[in-house]
Amino acid sequence: MRIPTLRRTAPPVIGGTAVVHPEPKPPLPLPRCFLLSHLEEEAVVRLDGTKVAVCEVQGLELDEPKLGAFAGFLNALDFPVQLLVRQHPPDLGRMREALREDEPEGLPERTKAAADSLQGLLQGLEHREGILDRRFYAVSEVEHAEELQSLLVRAGLSVHPLEGRVLRRLLLAAALGGTPAERDEAAGVEVEVNRRDLRLGDHLARVLHLGRWPRSLSPGFLQGLMTAGAPMDLSLHLGAIPAEQAARTLEWQKVRFESAQSLSMSRGRTLSSEAEIALEDVTRLRDEVQRGRERLFHASLSVTLHAPDEETLADLTQRAKAHFAATLGKLDALAFRQREGLLSTLPLALNAVAAWRTLDTSSIARLYPFSPPDLDTRSGTLAGIDLRACAPVVYDPFDGTHLNANTAVLARSGSGKSFATKLGVLRGITRGVVAYVIDPEGEYASMARAAGGRVLSPGVEGQGLNPFIIERRDGEELLQRIGSLRRLIEVMVGESLGAERRAALDHVLAAYYAEPREGAGFGDFYRFLRESDEDLSKLLRPFATGSLRHLLSDEGDDLLAREALVTVFDLHLLEPELRPAAAMVCTETVWAAAARDPRPRLLVVDEVWSIMQHPQGAAFMVSMAKRARKHRLGLQFITQDVQDLLSEDSSRTITGHSGRALLQNAAFKLL
Numbered sequence: 001m002r003i004p005t006l007r008r009t010a011p012p013v014i015g016g017t018a019v020v021h022p023e024p025k026p027p028l029p030l031p032r033c034f035l036l037s038h039l040e041e042e043a044v045v046r047l048d049g050t051k052v053a054v055c056e057v058q059g060l061e062l063d064e065p066k067l068g069a070f071a072g073f074l075n076a077l078d079f080p081v082q083l084l085v086r087q088h089p090p091d092l093g094r095m096r097e098a099l100r101e102d103e104p105e106g107l108p109e110r111t112k113a114a115a116d117s118l119q120g121l122l123q124g125l126e127h128r129e130g131i132l133d134r135r136f137y138a139v140s141e142v143e144h145a146e147e148l149q150s151l152l153v154r155a156g157l158s159v160h161p162l163e164g165r166v167l168r169r170l171l172l173a174a175a176l177g178g179t180p181a182e183r184d185e186a187a188g189v190e191v192e193v194n195r196r197d198l199r200l201g202d203h204l205a206r207v208l209h210l211g212r213w214p215r216s217l218s219p220g221f222l223q224g225l226m227t228a229g230a231p232m233d234l235s236l237h238l239g240a241i242p243a244e245q246a247a248r249t250l251e252w253q254k255v256r257f258e259s260a261q262s263l264s265m266s267r268g269r270t271l272s273s274e275a276e277i278a279l280e281d282v283t284r285l286r287d288e289v290q291r292g293r294e295r296l297f298h299a300s301l302s303v304t305l306h307a308p309d310e311e312t313l314a315d316l317t318q319r320a321k322a323h324f325a326a327t328l329g330k331l332d333a334l335a336f337r338q339r340e341g342l343l344s345t346l347p348l349a350l351n352a353v354a355a356w357r358t359l360d361t362s363s364i365a366r367l368y369p370f371s372p373p374d375l376d377t378r379s380g381t382l383a384g385i386d387l388r389a390c391a392p393v394v395y396d397p398f399d400g401t402h403l404n405a406n407t408a409v410l411a412r413s414g415s416g417k418s419f420a421t422k423l424g425v426l427r428g429i430t431r432g433v434v435a436y437v438i439d440p441e442g443e444y445a446s447m448a449r450a451a452g453g454r455v456l457s458p459g460v461e462g463q464g465l466n467p468f469i470i471e472r473r474d475g476e477e478l479l480q481r482i483g484s485l486r487r488l489i490e491v492m493v494g495e496s497l498g499a500e501r502r503a504a505l506d507h508v509l510a511a512y513y514a515e516p517r518e519g520a521g522f523g524d525f526y527r528f529l530r531e532s533d534e535d536l537s538k539l540l541r542p543f544a545t546g547s548l549r550h551l552l553s554d555e556g557d558d559l560l561a562r563e564a565l566v567t568v569f570d571l572h573l574l575e576p577e578l579r580p581a582a583a584m585v586c587t588e589t590v591w592a593a594a595a596r597d598p599r600p601r602l603l604v605v606d607e608v609w610s611i612m613q614h615p616q617g618a619a620f621m622v623s624m625a626k627r628a629r630k631h632r633l634g635l636q637f638i639t640q641d642v643q644d645l646l647s648e649d650s651s652r653t654i655t656g657h658s659g660r661a662l663l664q665n666a667a668f669k670l671l
Contacts, residue, residue, distance in 0.1 A: 207341025
């Protein structure tokens, strides 16, 4: 059947005045066999008048706490719910558009070419075979929508109710296949229902129903099916059975099995092993239900597979059946019931297949459908392809949904840490994220020059830095910066000052910043220190008049005055024992700039272990990791000394304050 394009007609005019009738609810350009009436702003209305609300759920990687939280969500359900997973080739048009909008003006020619290349890469990924975008939805009748969303949030999941045009697109995409962005206003749609498949426009679809469930399910069981690389819509319908009814049913089944056992024994026969297992299961489950630890549910699982031709569809069907057959489950092809199957995988909260299986909370929890591709936030920087989930890995540390914008990069030498970091920096600056790199080995200088950035060499005359500039308006900030400077000076000295000298230094710093100082800088502070504490000033003499006098400067380089998209602090000319102090000087200077003008910035600290091995340096970096998000600064630290880093409490603290981690397999095992 083919549905014609919908057209609006002008309102009638009577006596020169237009008669305006109430705006009719816009129908969907879909056949009535889909049982859809129309859309309201926040609901789908079925032909029977039932109003259904849909919300998108942000997935989370499965672990034991998530499994327990999902089980708690199930135990709290008192109304029917549909959990829908849709995975189809991605539409990255919105990301490409966002990249164009975020692209800074006046990019250097080579950087602009890199940005254009990224646009081409994203466009190519849309058409690359096997790359899929996975989305999660929860559907219920409108009167239960708020309660459903509240329960999902309590389970640790992020929820976004769908409405208007977004909801309309989703419904069209679910009915006809593809991503929501591809399905806006379908001018005409041909739907052909066959015995064992459907033709939806220019492609085929087949609906399978789980007729025989596996006896036992492993956590994340559905992930194996979804990572097979097949475009699909997977729908799980759940209906909670009242506790009293469940207890009565289980008690009746227990009595039935026990009666069969007694009858067999009276006839001199033993009960079959299957019957013994069933009796044990029923007895255990009855006890758990009576204690309130488990609930029973009516459950129904349907899968709609999409393919361009019959051969591909047959292959996808065989792979899906094999996945369940491996655990003694069975997918039925729903002969002559393909329409009912398709309706069951639409976001309508309608199980048209009308076939149910009774399951307990623990079994359903192990299905956990909300396992996403890693770091998929639908916006941000493309990091690569998740080969396990067959999906783009996209991450935006500054979108406000993460603990912070920090990143830990832990891997052995030669594993690609620097390459991954350079790629992330370059893709970030095409979105306007300013980057600073503390480079102890001179690895990043060529990248900065190629990207139109700049390279500073602290310690070289004319390139000194001034971390002593502090905004005094914020008392809390002043105290934290004084503490950072005290730790910096202690690392510069190269030895522990002891409690007495540390207290004296803290007193001098507090006195120095007690009054406004326009010319605050190391030279000015050194003169103040020499007048206040001669012994302490001797320790800092090499940085004032010796060979290190160019590391710090009263004028310094105002990073904000002519801020480049990427700035590299090249420390390879310094002696290795001086690099930790120089790295801290650079870090403190970047922090001062971020405090004066908060905006998305990335600070990369390579070989962070060289700083962390000093107690005061470790305290400095931990403080920086905790405070970075305050001024929209993302701290990315890199090390190949993974075991050393994780052996110290302070080092484990800094990894604990990272919103994400980039790990090599060996580092993952250590964690």
